[in-house]
């Protein structure tokens with residue numbers, strides 16, 4: 001397994017992250033456990049901030065909190081000077097409760113409810129990324145009823161087919177549920193309508209082409225199309241974009257086959273393309289915003305499991321089951337995502353067998369890794385799966401009524417709980433047995 005950030009094998013042959021021996025983390029917090037390398041998260045934040053500062057352009061780096069939305073992470077994003085992208089009342093609530101400044105929060109989503117819009121307006125949110133014509137009307141109406149003015153970006157699809165890790169993660173193409181299409185004229189119409197709304201201030205446009213992207217061409221092409229669109233809008237509507245948001249999507253290394261670029265390379269490509277294509281239209285250079293999620297927290301996360309049972313099918317394979325699975329990491333089942341693993345309590349031992357790591361859910365597709373080389377595994381061993389910081393905790397479920405794991409941040413030999421493990425009482429906390437059912441005699 002590739003060792004990210006501060007991960008290393010210590011003298012005891014145990015995996016250590018942020019100076020904390022994972023066998024000790026297991027003893028203190030139990031498993032499954034999400035372990036987040038705080039130093040690596042902060043390093044990634046700084047890589048973005050430094051690369052943009054070096055470009056000389058105005059910018060905002062908004063952490064896409066959908067990747068991992070917890071209050072402690074919102075605090076780190078704030079401390080590191082990032083803005084925040086939220087897509088629901090729940091993510092907004094999390095950010096506000098963590099004290100994140102509302103004016104640096106951007107609200108996304110293709111179906112914001114009136115409740116969410118009101119909540120965000122009442123909080124004094126920095127910007128809405130408007131997704132469609134229905135929302136444009138709704139936002140204007142609610143903002144007018146509250147006598148407030150709000151900044152907006154229009155989400156556009158530039159017609160770029162990004163090489164995302166899965167078709168579900170590609171969003172820049174015309175046939176997408178998100179945004180106004182540039183190619184079919186709806187983006188132009190949206191600019192016209194938005195400019196005529198009294199309570200909306202149109203700052204510019206937003207384009208997110210997809211996720212887990214390893215090359216710069218898609219981003220550069222999106223900038224070119226957006227610049228071309230900006231030229232038409234300037235010429236025909238006399239409107240200039242002050243902000244261009246290019247979304248997230250910057251890839252990370254999950255397994256050997258993944259070839260991400262350095263953060264600075266993605267940023268240099270984007271800012272270079274903005275300077276090149278916007279210079280051509282004779283407008284002031286817009287401020288550039290981005291929304292990285294996965295590349296801020298993904299490789300900082302490791303999930304620690306305890307090995308339980310195993311089953312060998314002669315001539316076929318050996319299944320090794322762990323105490324978590326698709327409940328804490330739905331990505332292999334959803335996208336056939338690949339991960340690397342390590343026997344964390346005997347990390348120096350040579351691999352002697354190829355096994356497949358099964359989860360404990362009642363579902364054949366609940367497999368975390370097919371075919372990984374490991375030392376001979378026994379019940380009670382610890383298995384670490386790397387690169388689980390993004391879209392794991394945030395996409396976790398209670399399928400089979402399995403409690404969601406705890407999350408700890410580790411740094412300089414210190415571990416801090418940032419999300420408690422769910423308890424049995426948490427699992428039934430919202431259950432109600434209606435009186436009518438409670439009164440029924442139990443039939444035998």
Ligand SMILES: Cc1ncc(COP(=O)(O)O)c(C=O)c1O
Pocket residue numbers: 064067085108171208210211212247248249250291292293294295390
């Ligand atoms: C609009 C938007 N912004 C940002 C992101 C974050 O993407 P990533 O985690 O790939 O950086 C996403 C998710 O793909 C998104 O849909």
Ligand SMILES: N[C@@H](CCCC[NH3+])C(=O)O
Pocket residue numbers: 066168169211212331390391
């Ligand atoms: N959740 C996805 C990507 C989609 C991100 C949000 N647009 C993943 O785990 O890769």
